[in-house]
Every structure is written in structure tokens, then in C-alpha cells.
Amino acid sequence: MDELLAVFVQESREQLQALEAGLIALDRGEHDPDTLNGVFRAAHTIKGGAGVVECDFIVEFTHVVENTLDALRNGSRELSPPLIAALLQCSDHLSDLLDLLEQSATPDAECLARGQQRLANLGNPTTPTPTPTAAATPPVAANSDRHWHISVRFGLDTLRHGMDPVSFLHYLEEMGEIVGLATIYDQLPALAEYDPEGCYLGFEIDYASTADKASIERVFDFVRDDCLLHIIPPDSKVDDFIHLIEQLPETPPRIGEILVQVGALTEKELQQALHTQSQLPHDDDHPAPKVGEILVEHHHVPPQLVEAAAGKQGKLQAGQNHTLRIQADKLDKLIDLVGELVIAGASARLLAREIGQTRLSRVTQIMSRLVEEIRDSALELRMVQIGETFNRFHRVVRDLSHELNKEVELNISGAETELDKSVVEKISDPLMHLVRNAIDHGIESPEQRLAAGKPARGKIGFNAYHDSGSIVIEVRDDGAGVNRQKVLKRAIERGLVSANQSLSDTEILNLLLEPGFSTADKVSNVSGRGVGMDVVKRNIQSLRGRIDMESVEGQGSRFMIRLPLTLAIIDGFHVAIAASTYILPLDSVVRCLEFKDAASDRDYLDFGGEALPFVRLRDLFRIDAPMPPRQNVIVVQYAGQKAGLVVDQLLGESQTVIKPLSSMFQHMRGIGGATILGSGEVALILDVQALVQLAATRETDSLSVQREPAVNQPA
Amino acid sequence: MFKPAQDLTIYHVAALKQQLEQYLAQSPSDMILDVSAVQDMDSAGLQFLLLTQQEAGRRQLKHALHQPTVAIKQQLAFLRLTPVFTFEE
Amino acid sequence: MAKTASSSTPAASSASSQYLLFLLGGEPFGIDIAHVKEIIEYGQLTEIPMTPDFIRGVINLRGSVVPVIDLAARFGRPPAKIVRHTCIVIVEVSHGEGERQDIGVVVDSVSEVREITTDDIESAPTFGTRIRTDFIAGMARISQRFVILLNADRVLSTDEIAELAALSVKDEAN
Numbered sequence: 001m002d003e004l005l006a007v008f009v010q011e012s013r014e015q016l017q018a019l020e021a022g023l024i025a026l027d028r029g030e031h032d033p034d035t036l037n038g039v040f041r042a043a044h045t046i047k048g049g050a051g052v053v054e055c056d057f058i059v060e061f062t063h064v065v066e067n068t069l070d071a072l073r074n075g076s077r078e079l080s081p082p083l084i085a086a087l088l089q090c091s092d093h094l095s096d097l098l099d100l101l102e103q104s105a106t107p108d109a110e111c112l113a114r115g116q117q118r119l120a121n122l123g124n125p126t127t128p129t130p131t132p133t134a135a136a137t138p139p140v141a142a143n144s145d146r147h148w149h150i151s152v153r154f155g156l157d158t159l160r161h162g163m164d165p166v167s168f169l170h171y172l173e174e175m176g177e178i179v180g181l182a183t184i185y186d187q188l189p190a191l192a193e194y195d196p197e198g199c200y201l202g203f204e205i206d207y208a209s210t211a212d213k214a215s216i217e218r219v220f221d222f223v224r225d226d227c228l229l230h231i232i233p234p235d236s237k238v239d240d241f242i243h244l245i246e247q248l249p250e251t252p253p254r255i256g257e258i259l260v261q262v263g264a265l266t267e268k269e270l271q272q273a274l275h276t277q278s279q280l281p282h283d284d285d286h287p288a289p290k291v292g293e294i295l296v297e298h299h300h301v302p303p304q305l306v307e308a309a310a311g312k313q314g315k316l317q318a319g320q321n322h323t324l325r326i327q328a329d330k331l332d333k334l335i336d337l338v339g340e341l342v343i344a345g346a347s348a349r350l351l352a353r354e355i356g357q358t359r360l361s362r363v364t365q366i367m368s369r370l371v372e373e374i375r376d377s378a379l380e381l382r383m384v385q386i387g388e389t390f391n392r393f394h395r396v397v398r399d400l401s402h403e404l405n406k407e408v409e410l411n412i413s414g415a416e417t418e419l420d421k422s423v424v425e426k427i428s429d430p431l432m433h434l435v436r437n438a439i440d441h442g443i444e445s446p447e448q449r450l451a452a453g454k455p456a457r458g459k460i461g462f463n464a465y466h467d468s469g470s471i472v473i474e475v476r477d478d479g480a481g482v483n484r485q486k487v488l489k490r491a492i493e494r495g496l497v498s499a500n501q502s503l504s505d506t507e508i509l510n511l512l513l514e515p516g517f518s519t520a521d522k523v524s525n526v527s528g529r530g531v532g533m534d535v536v537k538r539n540i541q542s543l544r545g546r547i548d549m550e551s552v553e554g555q556g557s558r559f560m561i562r563l564p565l566t567l568a569i570i571d572g573f574h575v576a577i578a579a580s581t582y583i584l585p586l587d588s589v590v591r592c593l594e595f596k597d598a599a600s601d602r603d604y605l606d607f608g609g610e611a612l613p614f615v616r617l618r619d620l621f622r623i624d625a626p627m628p629p630r631q632n633v634i635v636v637q638y639a640g641q642k643a644g645l646v647v648d649q650l651l652g653e654s655q656t657v658i659k660p661l662s663s664m665f666q667h668m669r670g671i672g673g674a675t676i677l678g679s680g681e682v683a684l685i686l687d688v689q690a691l692v693q694l695a696a697t698r699e700t701d702s703l704s705v706q707r708e709p710a711v712n713q714p715a
Numbered sequence: 716m717f718k719p720a721q722d723l724t725i726y727h728v729a730a731l732k733q734q735l736e737q738y739l740a741q742s743p744s745d746m747i748l749d750v751s752a753v754q755d756m757d758s759a760g761l762q763f764l765l766l767t768q769q770e771a772g773r774r775q776l777k778h779a780l781h782q783p784t785v786a787i788k789q790q791l792a793f794l795r796l797t798p799v800f801t802f803e804e
Numbered sequence: 805m806a807k808t809a810s811s812s813t814p815a816a817s818s819a820s821s822q823y824l825l826f827l828l829g830g831e832p833f834g835i836d837i838a839h840v841k842e843i844i845e846y847g848q849l850t851e852i853p854m855t856p857d858f859i860r861g862v863i864n865l866r867g868s869v870v871p872v873i874d875l876a877a878r879f880g881r882p883p884a885k886i887v888r889h890t891c892i893v894i895v896e897v898s899h900g901e902g903e904r905q906d907i908g909v910v911v912d913s914v915s916e917v918r919e920i921t922t923d924d925i926e927s928a929p930t931f932g933t934r935i936r937t938d939f940i941a942g943m944a945r946i947s948q949r950f951v952i953l954l955n956a957d958r959v960l961s962t963d964e965i966a967e968l969a970a971l972s973v974k975d976e977a978n
Binding site: 336339340343580620621622623659660661662663664665666667668669670671674676680681682683684 | 848851859861870871905907963969
């Protein structure tokens, strides 16, 4: 797939999200014109883009959708829930079409039929054939007095970027009528300098349309970055045109002539200006004053005003360049390289320290600090707001609550909270499980809610915020909450706990996150057959995060997901066994102790009165090297469980760039990844979760062995 | 008469430029473009057409479009460029 | 000229490939040069605990962490001894759909790169090599000796190695 097509597909997906979000907002009863305009613009942009990439099947489909939206916008049709549902289905269909385009496929007969059915559901009075003439008429007829002036000079590379300037004019015709037009080719060079693939064209356009400025601008979205575009609204003052003249590359008299030609200025207005110009002395030392200056003289406009206008223009242009779209893999490459730089910097610092050159040490220290700043900035580039992910759930909540005959609203806060793109991509699935679970098992039916003295409409809330180097995402509902007795009973039935075990409230809630657990009385196809919650837990853990749950019976539940801001770097704690270095995530380390009774064959020790199971990593890793005189225990914690890891030496903390291990190690437990040390050597990052579990199961095994004869229970 | 070997589109303009240079190297007496076979003209092609006219003016050669197809006529009309060119049937 | 000659005698136009020849436990092997990315000195290797013997460990290859395989052990023989000319051949294998992965292979020494025509390659004998037949792409006779040409994608199949590694983790746990 070529780059242009990829950009189109990606941007269209974003537009589609905006479209869907708008429809959902309308469905909730937010009937303000901005929302409807937004929905229309999204559809229009997709259609325009599809035209640019010449994808007819998307143009044709979207065209009909756009007509419906336009009818809603100008009030000739009324919004209704069935219509919104039909529009949402069209949005789904568009998403399918984009998938096809991405796979370089075209819709088959079945897909086309489905599309036709969905369009038919829109119930447009007459399904108009998507020809430009049919599209051109309605907006113009509505109010043909609104004449815009559009001035555009295309950038030299426009053609090379796969754009055809004339085609933009054809798109304009779909939203209005081009009343006057001048094709500007003053920049066309002589044959010798003529680059056949360069673009030298510009247009001055008198345009009658009811569209708003943003919609007109959007027509030029694909070339905005490298074209000179001025859109002057209807009923603008002559000043605006004078200002335009200043901005254009052609000479004022020439452009003035053109403006008269297309009907933007009258001959009289132009003559006045040119007359003033001819009376002013000018020679080579004093070039002809710009028309703006003339205007200041002529109309006695305070010069500050003109300057202010020019300044504003500058700012507007700068604003347009505020965001820059780049391919994710380029960014990943940069972050990789910066990671390398961090490692190389660390090794330089190490060397400087070794040779004892203080001045060199100081310089490398400054460099290291700078490199770390670069790394932080680079990682920041990958930070995205979580709001977009949250917003997708409006649709999920709407559809699911309809399906289950429940009334649910979704409230979002903290949408602007940022986190690493790689984390965002992986958080969608767990959130989906939690939301489905909340609607299916949490929120009661309206009747049950009313009976319980609650409002009929249930609430699901998303919230996100930063907390000490992590992002916390909360999902809460005001549903039935968890009946702990029911959970406990089920857990005993499933053999997850024994009947005489006494468990704390939190421990009981945690059972919900165990594999194969489901408390719903009836299994539905919404949240599945007991799979889900444990998968959520596993997914979150694989992101080096954790999930906690709170619940009050009758009042609702709350899940708190805590995730690292980035997956690329951790604060590491370095330890050594014999000659090898290993790294533990610092946030899992609780305390370090001297390992005293190394000779004992017990695998647990007394940690402040608690029996702490431990793992001798030297044994587990089968390292045959002489035992050092002194060993250490690192107490680590994972999801509330503690364990000790016995190592030789503690080397201290440092930031660690995580390198993925080959997929041949995918089944390996206990090792989470690798990093490269300052010395160039590879060091392994320990998977604390797996090691703690290993220690815990060993402890349970040994305890059950001890307990068995006493309790006299068969295994 | 100069007859573009291909459609006036971005895909062919580089070749057309060469063809034009070769044509001009023969010191022609006019620059009448036989566009009777041109089925498609995009922005790049339009620029080429405008260039031939500009070049003809510079060399004081007669410039005209010979038997333009509907595609060309429509495009030029849309861009309000019909008065700029001379047509001959 | 060469073109006409080959088209008139199609029999002589058989394809050929270049193979990197190396020694392993004194025995010559070959691998298609198309798979070989580079050859590096043996050194600074980090062992990975709880993995089968034939996984030697990982190395830092210009910032990437690359696994290193002991081919001898992979063939079920004793692990290769590190000798003076021991080196690591970095081989690129395909993994899954269109994904490529670099894997290091420990060899005793690298001998040469040689052009071998398909005519000179025989299919592997069904037994006698004491190496799984699917690991062998063919046998070539070079200077009176048989050279086993390896099927890199099979010998270094990450999926298979991952499964073997998983088994060994289980053994470890028991």
C-alpha cells in the first residue's frame, strides 16, 4: 500500500471515530449544531480523501451518508433514534470498506448488498446517484448569496505528493458553486527551468456555498502544509482583500486585476488603490509601496491594525504546523537509538571513572544528563492522551446496554492524561472486558434499580490520572457490587479455596480475578463464560501493571489499573550472582537484607514476624561458582505477595532500557527481558511476578506436605 | 505540428518535455499541438500545455491546439482558460 | 554471447548458490550464504538460565540482543568446545509471516565461501548422518568429502526451539 493510501486510511479511521462519537452524543440528546456539523465534516472529509486516492466505492457510499447528514443539518430531516442507529451501521460499514482498501481489495457482491441495505435504512427521500452535478445543487440553492473568496497557491511538490490541484476544485463543486475562477500560472518558468513534475499552479476562486470555513479548509487538508491558502468569508471588507494581495507572490496590479476578474473586487475599488499607487513616488531605491500601505493612506486605517492583522496571520500559519504526523516506526527507531546512546554514555562514564580522570568524568556526567534528557523528550513524543481510547467506549456502552435492555451512561474524566502509545494500544482489550463485565454483571436492570431506590439509568465511569511515575486508570460502576458470600461459595465449589480458610474482603475480591471464575448466575454471550477477568489481570501484568478491585454490595464496584507510563525503560535494581548481573524492577523491591542462615535448608525466613518464602537464584539458575562469603536477600513484592530472592551482591539502581528477547524465549518464566550494560554486556531482567509465584507455590507445596499427616486429608 | 505521444498527465510529462525539446531543436515554424488523441489531461498536463504556449510566445511561433478532444475542452472551460488558447479544427 | 550459449544448451545452465562452509566437531557443513549476515568473534556471551543446553545464551550485536545456538548440541551431540578459531555466524531466518530474526550459531571455524551448483547437490540419505533429515537441505561432494548443507529455517526454527525451551522449563520446575 502506498504512503498516500496509508495516510488516507489512518486519517479516515480518525474521522470515523469522530463521526461515531458525534452520533453517540446526538443519541444522548446533545442536539447542538456543532456536533451535527462535526459529524457532517467527518463524513465529508472521508469522502474528499477517498476522492483523492480514487477509491470510488468509498466515495459512493459516503456520498449518500453525507446527503443524509446534510439534510439533518439544514433541518429538512429530523433526527430520530432509528436514524442514528442506521447512521452508526453506515459508520461500521465504512470501517469495513477501509479495511478492504487497506488490503487492496474491493467489496464483493455480499458486501455491496449489505452497504446498499444500510444506505436504504437511512431512508433518504430519493437515493441520489453520486454525480457531482447532483451534489453541487443543494447547498447553492439554499443560499447562493454567500460568496467566499478562496485564494490558493499550490506548493512545488504538490504533484510529486500525488495530488492533483484541479481535482480540489472539483471537490469544491460538491459543496457549492464556483462562480468565478482564475487559473494562475505566473510561476511557470521557461522551458529550461521547467520541471514537468513541479507544480506552478494557483487559483483565485469566487465560491458560493453555505459550507462553513472549516469545511472549505478541509477540502485542502491534504495539501495544507505546503500551499498558500486564504479563505475570505462572505461580506468581508476590502481590507481583507488588500491583506490577501500582500500575501500573494504576484505583483499587486496583477493580482488586483485577477480579483476584479473573478468578481472579488469591483473595478472602482481597484482603480482607487492603483490610482493612489501611481501618485506615490517610487524608483529602485524606493520600491512601490504595497497595497496594504496604500490602503492605510487611503482609508486612514491605523497602521497598527494592519500590522496586527499580518501578525495574526503569521500566528495562524504557525498554528497549522503545531502537529506533525510521523510514522510510528520512525519514532521507535529514534527511541531505540537514544536507548543506545544512553548505554554508550553509561559506558563512557564508567571508563572515565576507571581511569580516574576527574575532568573527563565531569564531562561525561554532563553528557549523560543531556542524553537522559533527550531520551525523556523522545519518549514524550510517543505519549498520547488516553481520551481517544476512552471515547471509543461510548459506542460499546450504547450497543451493549441496548442489547441487555439496560440504561447506562458513560462518564469520562481525565481524558487528557497521557501515556505511552505502546501501552495505550494494549489497554483497550482489558478495558473492554471490564466495561462488558460492568454492564453485564454490575449494572442492574432499570426495574431492579428502581426497586433498590437507585435511578433507573446506571453509570459507568472512566477516570485516569498520573501517580508517581505510573498512570492509574479507574473503571467504576454504580451497579450491584459484589456479593462476597456468593464469591466465596463459588470459589469453594471450584476448589480455589478450602471451606475452612478464612479470607479477608480483599482476598475474596481477588478471587474474581482468578482463572475460570464467574459469578453471574446465567452465562451470557456478552462477558463470556468465566473467561475475562483473569485475562484482564494477565494482560495488565504483562504490561508490568497491576489491577485492584473495590466493591460495596448494592453500591457498585471500582477497578483500579496501575500501569507504567512507558514500556521502554524501567528503573532497575542491579544485582550479581557470580560474574553475571541481573536486574530487578526497582518498584518491586521492598528491602534488602543480609542472608544469614545460608546453610539451613529451609526455604523461608523470618521477615518481621512473617514467614517469607525465598528462592536461591544461584540454585534455580544452576550457577556453579564458588559461594561468596556473604550473600544477600532482596525482598520483592508482587500483587500483595512477598518473596525473597537470594543473590550474591547488590550493585545499586540505574535506569534500564528494556530490549526484547527473541521469541524463542517466549515460554521462559523468571526472565522478563534483557538490557545492555555500560560494559556492552547483556544483562537479564528478572520477571519478579514469576519468581514470586514460584516461591509461593514451593511454600504451599512444602506446607501441604507438612500439614498432610496432621490434617489427615488425601491430596 | 507537434503531436504529444501520450496523454497529458503526470505520468507522461517528463517524456513530453523531452519530446518538446527535440521538436524545438528542429527549428519548427509553428507550435501547433495536435491534441486530437489526448483523452486525459490533469494539472501536470495543463501546465505542459501552458508551457508550450509560453514557449511559443517567447520564440514568436504560432501556437494553437489542433482538434482538441472533449476532455481537453471541458477541462479548459472549467478552469476558465478557453480564451487563453487558439483552437483549430 | 553467454546468453545464446546457455539457451542452446539448457542442461549446462543449472542454477548455483553460494554456501558458507564451516567445521563443527571436525565435520564440514554448509549454509546458504543468503542466510548469513556476518561472522563475528566468539566472546562476551550471557547465559540464559533454565534453557536447554543448545541455547548458549545471548550476545549484544550492536545494540540488539541476539540468541546464540550451539549447533552441535542442537544435533544431539556434546556441546561444542570453545577453541581458538571458534566464531559466531549470524544467520537470518524467517519466523512466522514475513518476520525475520537474527540468530547466532557457534561453529569451530569458518572455512570458505563456495559456489555449488544444484547438480552437485544430492538429497540427504535417510540415515547415516545422525542428524534429523529435515535439518538437511542436501549433501554436496567437495574435495572427496561430503558436506552437509543445512536447512537454516528448520535447524533454527524459533518456534521449535521455543517449544523445546518450554519443555526444559517444565523439567526444571519438577
